[in-house]
Amino acid sequence: MSIPIPTIKRFPSYLRILNQAKESGKTYISATTLAEELGLNPIQVRKDISSTGIEGKPKIGFDIQELTQYITHVLGWDNTTDALIVGAGNLGSAIARYDGFASYGLKIVAIFDKSAEKIGTNVGCFTVKSMESLNKFIKDNRISIAVITVPASQAQSVCDLLVKCGIRGIWNFAPKDLKVPQSVVVQRTDLATSFAVLSVKLAKKIAESDDLDSDEDMI
Amino acid sequence: MSIPIPTIKRFPSYLRILNQAKESGKTYISATTLAEELGLNPIQVRKDISSTGIEGKPKIGFDIQELTQYITHVLGWDNTTDALIVGAGNLGSAIARYDGFASYGLKIVAIFDKSAEKIGTNVGCFTVKSMESLNKFIKDNRISIAVITVPASQAQSVCDLLVKCGIRGIWNFAPKDLKVPQSVVVQRTDLATSFAVLSVKLAKKIAESDDLDSDEDMI
């Protein structure tokens, strides 16, 4: 009865639309409306929702409050989890300053770096801490999630260290595939992957419109 | 004969491993090795590669050079494409300063923002330009790709403007599903989506280890 990964991936988008709808004063929303907003197939939306077990009312749709609550719960976003960042470079700093994580139940509580120049400087509302203080911090604050934003060359060693300190979930922004023990979960967020899809789709689209052009020539 | 999206998404990882292997002096690499490095199924890797039409040698593997070239070409990363960023906030600035895009055939050439305070300031090696200068810049430099890093509330209007200026591909970092004409491609890169997967996998993993604990108790 586990929820398919593609469905999980669509859940955050649903939450976004649900919030919007709620703010505009609505109480119910139909799968059709959700689908329209997101450019999805309504049947797919209904199927996704059905995996939560929530039932809708014909002709009306789903209770926004109920749906929001359930999806938030499935994602585990109803309880705030503390996380720390390792790597105070451009990306790490941007993430540290980003204030949108609260709605994902994620709270950045510290940022670490090995560079002596960066340690002690401020990034957003944090002061960069040294790698030496990492272990104690994780233990003292019972941190289970870490965000890796160091260069690829250092990612594995940082990862190993984090695992040794007891981190269970790693959100990896370094372009590197990390090896971790079975008990640890890694999720990589890779700009390259995303851009690859854009590149290919764009090339295809341009090829199509070229085809169209030549078709027109033939008239 | 189009290449499946999941395959496209794995291509950048292959490229990374291929580069590593090349740097360490190798000429050939087997699907098995690639798969091991990436935690994938070797059969899947072979299937992915087969979609490029490149043939390998039994017992040896694939020509690294040839494979690299072909994948790079399929992704369209062998020709550099100029792109601009709209939104000079934390994320936009981080992206502007990121120097890893060169290997994706992507070259950031300018960054725009509507805030009077930001216009004229420096971000990395760029000077933030005004939104008024956007149209002319796109036309003069024949830009076809734009990166959107504005807040969600402004994303659609910025998107509309970009489309009007002739942009064909949009890489959207705003948590908002953009509506565009058929001729335009949008790729959203969403932190929430990625984190959702991490959240759920982690919860599952922790539940599993709890199960294990209770199993052990039963001995």
Next chain:
DNA sequence: AAATAAAGAGTAAAATTTTATCGATATGAA
């Protein structure tokens, strides 16, 4: 109150993606 239409729910079909199987081939060792 009956008819209509806009959903939802459940099952089935289709499409896509991943994994398995088996025969072929090239290398290195006996």
Next chain:
DNA sequence: TTCATATCGATAAAATTTTACTCTTTATTT
């Protein structure tokens, strides 16, 4: 040279995911 082994390639099977279809429900209209 022959044999063992690692790997490839092609086809088939399995699994997953998306889409279609049919029926039911309920608000709205007449």
